[in-house]
Amino acid sequence: MLLPLPDGDFKAYLFDCDGTITDSMPAHYRAWCKALGEWGAELPEELFYAWGGRLVVDIIADLNERQGLRMPVAEVAARREELFQELLGEVAAVPGVLEHIEASYGRIPFGVVSGSTRASVTASLTALGLLDRFEVLVCAGDYARPKPDPEGYLLGARLLGVEPADCLVFEDTDLGVAAAEAAGMGYSRVPPPWER
Template sequence: MSLPLPPGDFRAYLFDCDGTIVDSMPLHYAAWCSALDEWGCEFPEELFYAWGGRPIADIIATLNARHGLTMPVDTVARRQEELYHRSLPELTAVPEVLAHIEDAHGRIPFAVVSGSTREGVTASLGTLGLLDRFEALVCAGDYTRPKPDPEAFLLAARRLGVPPADCLVFEDTELGIQAATAAGMASVRVPQPWERAAAA
């Protein structure tokens, strides 16, 4: 399947990373399950995707509240990322998004705008040989208000020197689309893995 873009003469592309550039959500979910299993905590797959775009610390805190647990946020977050990194050899790109990256690379600047850590983003993009395609990375810790707040997208536009109205956002989550809209940017929604599989 192809990923049609909205009309417009865009001067920059801003990409979420997980589930947008890299087809990492199934790998992240497996890492979550393994990390949480060590604490006797269940995380249904439907809930995992429904919470797409939420900060890791927020997810762990909410799971603690739902299950009456006291999992240490930093410990579980580090464990989840460690387990995800082990799965990187299995990582692939989202073909429909990769096609747009290859088509527009060198013509307009790109930025990544992610809720993941810089270490996680660089590891994922580096694994696929895509890291050098992006002029800017905006990751967890670079901004204070997560999606759906527009702060991260506006920061990326400033770093690229492109007005928000001239940016196109690629996102796979509703929170990300809301953040792009709040930033005054056009957006394109990247289908979830099962949607892409059904279309194929």
């Protein structure tokens, strides 16, 4: 079943990746738990979902502060990525979003705007056979201010050559929806796994 879309004649679609195109959040959570557990840190599942859309390095830094730890941010981030890559075989596409991709591919341009690394986004989309559908990938490191700041979505629109008001964003997090709204774009909210 297709996700409902807002009214409008959109000229481009911009997608978040994790939890939006890919039903990867459960795999990400398991990778987080294992990587953090190696350092004696914890990330409650409720907090993990509340922090959806945040940069990996920011999450690790916040956990260090909250839990009085000194985890090496780059090392823990790399380990979490390694563990996630091992779980890619379990990741599937989000059905309602995949149907929009299949129905509109070739008709309008698509881009991805993600807080995840380019390696993570590329691996996820490649595992699903979808990488070639996206003309633009905007990932962590491509922009300075993460969601809810609109910078990533504005960059995605600019790279596609489409005005922000003509873009439709597919998002699963509050931070991502706030970023889309701040960019002046329409959006379709992707429900979390337990609501599908």
